[in-house]
Every structure is written in C-alpha cells, then in structure tokens.
Amino acid sequence: MGNRRKGREAALQFLFQRDMSGAVDTQTVIHYWEENPADSETREFANRLLLGTVEKLADIDQHIGQFSSHWKLGRMAAVDRNLLRLAIFELAYCPDIPMKVTMNEAIEIAKKFGSEESGAFVNGILDQIAKTVKK
Template sequence: MSRRLAREIAFKTLFQYDIGKNEVEPTISQLIEENGLEGAGVEFSRQLVLGTLKNLEAIDKALAGYLQKWELGRLAAVDRNVLRLAAFEILYREDIPAAVTINEALELSKAFHSEEAAKFLNGVLDKLARHHEGKEVE
C-alpha cells in the first residue's frame, strides 16, 4: 500500500471540496481510480478525508492557535488543506507518529506549492504536535 499516494488523493479531495465545493464521494472515487490506488490504500485515503471533514471545526480551531498573524481562511488553499489533513492525523490518529505525518505533509506542500510554504507548515505542525503530545511549546 502506498500511504503517500493515499495521502495525496486525500489532499486533492479536500482541496477540491474546499475550493470547488465538489462532492466528496465522486471526487475521491475518481481520484482513486485515476491513480490506481487499491486495497488498504483506498480505505486509508477515505478515512483521512472523512475524518478530516467530520472534525473540521475542531481541526480549524486547533490550527488557528498556531497561525501567528495569519487566519486559516487567508492561507493559500494548498497550505490550508495540507494543514487540515496533517492536523487530523496528529490529533486523531495515534497509530501514526507525528514525525511521519509532518514529513508527509511537507512533501505534499513541496509538490503542490513551494519549499517556503513547507517551512511555514513545518513550524505550525511541529507546535501542534508538541502541544498535543504534552511537550512544552513556546
């Protein structure tokens, strides 16, 4: 199973839902088919999308606390949706180490936005993860 591909499909689905108000099911199904994702990867991708959307209000509230001088709605759509996806994993998927989640989020950001954006997201996600793990955050 390619979790990286599953995450990419989940990100693209969330992005299309956010920007184009596309319906989730036909969007994710089409992306899964186009990318040849199979088996456990399909289930993982769906869990990421549905979990993120189910907890979107709490995720956005949690992220807002770490966006210094920024509002989530004013971020680039790529950044906003990468953050949401990663925050879902950090806050709700204890089976995935935060370091793995952050690394995967940075790879998505680099692929779909920029190296500079990835640096910004790294800072936000690192603070969120450390706070969630009970480590002191400055």
C-alpha cells in the same frame, strides 16, 4: 511512493476540491481513482483521512487559528490550509501513525504541491501544534 503517501495525496486533493466547491461528490472520487489507480489499502487510508478530517474540521481549524496568528485560514494558500488540516487530523486522531512520520510526510507533500515556502510554513505550524498533542 508508498501506499500511505498516495493516500495522503489523494485526501489532500479531495479536501482541496471540497474547499473550492463546497463538496466532494461520489463521482469526483470515482473519477480520481479511475485516473489514479490504487490498491484498496491506499483508498481506505485516503477515505479515513478525508472523512476524519471533515468530521473534525471545526476543531482542526481552531488549532490552526491558534498557532497561525499572522495567517487567517482564508488567507492561507488552499494547498497549505488543507494539508495542515490533514496533518493535524493525523497528529490528533491517529495514534497508530508516529508523529514524526506525519510531520515529515506533510512537509514533503507541501514541497510537492505547494509554493516554494509551503514546506517551511507547514513545518512551522505543525511543530507548534505537535507540542500540544499527546499520542
């Protein structure tokens, strides 16, 4: 597994934790990296995604709401919701990451951490959003 995949998975777990408890404290992050050792590049990428997603959360959630008319944010599975947030941050605010890479990674991570339908669900919403994002 590549450094960026590990970083995305870590950022997803941090966002999930934040979603469930309202915050991600420093101890949680330290403990995660003790249990899941990674090089500095992976950690930096995870932090970039986490901090950027949290900073742009209101805009990102607005995008999700716009393109998931049948699913309110609160009704989505927490994994799907937070994975969409990460991927939308990448699509909209990380021009150095190819759109196709972001989408493929999100779908694969959804299949790994989400439900049986998560990959298709994430793909459907990201496909719509990707058409509106200019890189």
